[in-house]
Amino acid sequence: MATLTIPVEEKKQTLEQEALITGAEAIAIACKLANVDVVTAYPIRPYDTVMQYISQLVADGEMDCEYIVAEGEHSQFEIVKHASVCGARVFCGSSGVGWMYAMEALTVTPALRIPLVAMVGNRALDDPGAFGVEHNDALAVRDLGWMLTWVDSAQEALDTALIAYRVAEDPRMLVPLAISCDGAFLTHSQALVKIPAAEQVKKFLPRYNRGDLLLHPDNVISVAPQVNEDWVMEIRRQNYGVTERACDVIREVYADFERTFGRKYGNPFFEEYMTEDAEVVLLGMGTMSTPVRVAIRKLREEGKKVGFVRLRWFRPFAGPELAKCLERFKAVGVIDRDFSFGSPNLSGVVATEVRSAMYTGSSTRPPVIGFIGGLGGREVTVPDVETMTDIVFQAAKGKAQPLTQWIGLRG
């Protein structure tokens, strides 16, 4: 009679481990856990730490994938596009102007229904050449059918990368997804991260299956032909259909993530901090959440009822839900780590989107003050947050405030 024995090695694998790693390393480990088939690389800070770490995982025999160093970002994204059509789970990434150099390849992936997961190490766009974080790089694809999410910790980076493959590869979706990680603050700082066991991930993440969109000798198809005006609108409407379904799919996947790994993210689209009794709130994306939370705790001690809403998903933008959340407050301050020159009210991208969502989604429409800060990697400091909060409180009291204000600027 056979005896069932669990090998020691397998037992080990079922255990969650803890490690001190950067956000970039967390993404690399997620790629290993997701058993990614094809990775393309081309160096640019701060994304390059991900490619370095993946190459190390491959060299150490921990990860088995095709690792291709391209001659530039455009090829980097073209290669994974083609591999994905052939059924490979793919990973790619870039930063700043590198991401912009790949723009033509980035543009075509949503219509071709490529579930590419990319990491954007957010970096200021040239010129001036700068390494620091700004969100305009990833935001450049916001209207093209990409899903865009911002994370604020290495743990969230790892978890979101696993979630990203589930969402992007869902047969209802099949569109590219970029995970934005703030350069330096997240990509280059180490934190304690719980790394799930491969077995758990296997349960959570089924094999990538393109169905009859697979380019294969047994499924002969022609992809990306030239068409005329009789076809383009119908093709765009198909991608519009994906955006209609996106929020439901994301909710489902987060719920399953909680069931599988036991880590709770609550509302997938935005995270609320001390908002229950808040009179005013600040809203922002990415790692600025740390100084904001610290400042809020300090302001609360002074009796100022302020809260914070951290936007996780920018595309899809959970407009009605966010508007319902924000209309509870007397005023909202949106901190943009980006710019949208010439936009309505000359605000940043997020403030403009929030106002647009509030216009239709909220009956009360509290004032929305836009702040532009932290550009090019500049620190958003605790005193900056205090200043912004004061301005938002003034707006809440009905005192007119400029709709766009620069914070942390010399001058």
Place this chain on the structure above:
Amino acid sequence: MGQLFAVEIIYRGVFQKTLAKNITRDIVLAAHNQGKLGISFGRYGDSPERNGIPAKSFAIVANDEQTLEAGMAQYEPKQVDLTVVLDDTLCKGAESWAWYGLQPAHHALKPGHTLIVVSLQDASALLKSIHRREEPYKLGIVKGATSFSGMWVYKDDHTDVRILGAIAKALPEVMSLESVEKFINEKLKNPLKVTSARTAFERFSSVEVKAGEGNPEELFKFGLPRWEDMRCGVSIKGQPQGGPFADAVTGKVGGFRPVRNELFKKYSTRTQRPVVNFSTCTKCTLCWLNCPDAAFDVTTAGTYDTNLEACCGCGICEEVCPVKDCIKMVNESEFHDNNSQWAAYETDKDAYLKWLETTIQKAEPIEKRSHGFRYRGQYQEQVPEALEIARKG
């Protein structure tokens, strides 16, 4: 609203792109000489930068600005007052690169209006190709060999002004002969061209085409799917591989026929077609191997039969065939069906070979074909001949 006129030019991509553009531009400028306003444009969905692809160019002329704007507020005129066909092989219908289905030459022509064809054939010969329609119309011929140029070169053989003269006769509401002559004198500055336009005007006449008269062929049409029914990922299902098929005459199964796209048929792209002598064919496979459109079916006997649904008429098969006169390209206007040559050969070898002999006599030698520009001075040599045809009418 004032009076609005639309003139349509059906032409072949690359070879006649400049000619068609010149004619529509000249119509507007000549009409402007008598106080009218207008625009000229090429249909954007066409791909006139591809060899031989049927394409359209338009001139819209009105008496006042608002009427003109009403004419401009649509992608292309739904109805035209006059249609010009610059290559008589397009009388078999035009299918744009933009894939609108096979449209007859008079697709947009208003009932009772005139279809002008540049041709050396007569009306009864052309009506074997032009599809029949329910409404009567007029058919007029501008006698002349098809004027083909290249992308970078233009054969100035007076076809442009001869068409202008014919239009002034057929549709005097748009422009008078005086306006045309004034335009030529002032803009083209060529008195010889004035003569050509006037001669064309004087000689031009048209015949009435009755309802139901013409080519009875059923026009090839298809519907466009709804967005929900389209495959996603900008992808098209590939064709399955072909295989043996039943011979149309003997019923014997064998050979090889590739599966072809049911919707994409290339009839109207062709200005010439290969004619094959099956009795001298050595079955060397070169035509079949080199055909860029997989247009050849391998017959049960191992010969190669042109499938005319798939043939673009490029002539590569003729060029690679090592046997003298085994494959000859013959002008498309010599044919009025797309039937299998192999079937005809099998049915009656002697009759086929006899037909072949007379047919390939009509094949122009390669160096005289209307396609292409081969050496400097070629057009200058060809123009006097064209002018002679124009003079004789």
